[in-house]
Amino acid sequence: MSDAQPFGLLIVDDDKSMRQSLLALMQAAGWQAEAVPRADKALEKLGEMQPDVILSDVRMPGMSGLELLAQLDRDFAPPLVLISAHGDIPMAVEAMQAGAYSFVEKPYEPRRLLTILTHAAEQSRMKASNVRLKERLFALSGLDRVLLGQTPSVTALREEVLDLSGLDAAVLILGETGTGKELVARALHDLSARSDRPFLAVNCAALHPDSFEAEMFGVSGGPEGRLQTASGGTLFLDEVGSCPPAVQAKLLRVIEDQRVYPVGSGVPVNVDLRILSATNEDVDQAVSEDRLRADLLFRLNTFVVQLPPLRQRRDDLSLLASHFLNEYARMHEVDGPELRHEDMAALLAHDWPGNVRELRNVCARRVMAARRGGGSFASALAGDLGAEDVPDTLREAVAAFERELIGKAIKAHAGRMDAAAEALGIGRRTLNEKIVKLGLNKDALL
Structure with a gap:
């Protein structure tokens, strides 16, 4: 066995002698095996143990093996091998089409059964390992x-x-x-x-x-x-x-x-x-x-x-808005405004033609208004920054706004330009171009 941890098997069979025979076989092979007499008990057992494979009889009182298979979540459940004394080719085909890993007839040949279960367990371990690897990669990459x-x-x-x-x-x-x-x-x-x-x-x-x-x-x-x-x-x-x-x-x-x-x-x-x-x-x-x-x-x-587009993922609006509010509040060293019921109503009613970039900008305006002690998402969506300290021309207002946001982002991320660009929702190249255009001195900001 390639893993130091023994493979685990959950046996589901209403025949007591068959359960005992299978338990003896698997334990002799170095597996950790448990057995239950009914499929509904197997579903309960899955909440307690995490077997690498399930070996289930097909015909049992109550829920059948095929019905148990249908109850399992294919993305997370271990592979299921069906075993039956009444098996035939049509049943085997149906089982495989429904997602069973394999099908074995009783009386089983021990060596063949062990081979099938071992392959299923190895595949299950590999799948679980890939899931954990992806989780680690997500965390490392910041995806x-x-x-x-x-x-x-x-x-x-x-x-x-x-x-x-x-x-x-x-x-x-x-x-x-x-x-x-x-x-x-x-x-x-x-x-x-x-x-x-x-x-x-x-x-x-x-x-x-x-x-x-x-x-x-x-x-x-x-x-x-x-x-x-x-x-x-x-x-x-x-x-x-x-x-x-x-x-x-x-x-x-x-x-x-x-x-x-x-x-x-x-x-x-x-x-x-x-x-x-x-x-x-x-x-x-x-x-x-x-x-x-x-x-x-x-x-x-x-x-x-x-x-x-953002309008097709409105369930993410609350999460995204909270993230951007906290990001800009940290840049400006203020407490981020809370999302109220009326704020969510305004966000959900908007069509978001500018998508996530537009939401970032709206959240930036909301934090700017909060610094002055007021504001709402309705006014931020309308582009209202408030009358105080706003330059006379649109070009000057945009430049002043960008200059302050970029300066705060560079300072908040200790000069790490990739992180600052990500926080601002722009590419690193765009950030460099804006720093030059706005005449910002990165060293003076740190």
């Missing part, structure tokens, strides 16, 4: 903080991101504005084997055909292009649906060949890049309208991740 929520769609999304992070295949991330596409892309990179290499985010809408090659491929005799410096890491093509047609052809060649030609050079330079992309567009419509090359799409959509 449960990056992709916060408890609705089934978000839970499934975290599982999907964790699974895809271990692959090197292209992933296309679809979702409305503000659903967190760059956060998902960065999580895919941070959890991958490329995490110690660069994450290069490229805004495709800002690319220009005339300057694309020099910027991305570099110039012969000059500095390397951005793709060469990011080699070994991840290339994230944001807003790929807005990429100029001429640039799409050049990107396609890079993705296909994994090499670039610096401007003025006929010698290719090999690059090694995992390709992630994102768009809020309907990609099939973009292809039909000749705005997105079909051959480029086929290189990008090996796997597709669809992010749910």
Whole structure:
């Protein structure tokens, strides 16, 4: 047995002599085995012990073995092996289709039964180990903080991101504005084997055909292009649906060949890049309208991740709002406002066209108003910051607001820029650009 801990078996059979025979066999094989005479007793027993396998008779008074199988939660229950003296092929087929691990006829051959139960137990242990590993990875990666929520769609999304992070295949991330596409892309990179290499985010809408090659491929005799410096890491093509047609052809060649030609050079330079992309567009419509090359799409959509809009996960509103309120309250060193009944009513009544990003901003406005001793979520949703200390122009107000939030985030996270960017709900690249634009001095803030 591969594990130091003996395998555990729960035997369910109404025949006392059969129970005793099976108990003797399993105990002689070094297993920890217990037996009950009825299926309903087995369900009670599962609450007390956690066996690796269940071995159940098919025909018993009350609940049958097949009915017991139907009562088990397939995601969490151990595998079930059915045993019966009345078995036939149709019953075996029905049992396997219903989710049974295997089917054994009485009188059983001890060696064959032990082999089947051992394989089932090993599979059960492996499944439990994988679940624990994923839980540890979630905790280590912060996925449960990056992709916060408890609705089934978000839970499934975290599982999907964790699974895809271990692959090197292209992933296309679809979702409305503000659903967190760059956060998902960065999580895919941070959890991958490329995490110690660069994450290069490229805004495709800002690319220009005339300057694309020099910027991305570099110039012969000059500095390397951005793709060469990011080699070994991840290339994230944001807003790929807005990429100029001429640039799409050049990107396609890079993705296909994994090499670039610096401007003025006929010698290719090999690059090694995992390709992630994102768009809020309907990609099939973009292809039909000749705005997105079909051959480029086929290189990008090996796997597709669809992010749910906030209006489809309203059960997460309370959790998300509380998280963002506490985050911004900590940045501003104030007590976060409590979520009242009327606040939740306002949040639930809103359609959230800006999704999670919009909710972050609303919570930031709510905390700003709370600093002045007032405010409500209704006014925060309306964009009302209050009359005091607000600059005269919109541009000045936005800059002042961003300057204060970014400064507080950098200070709260002791200069750790990735953590500050995550708290603000923006990418690290965007944060760096805003620091330069707003003239912030990071060292002076610490």
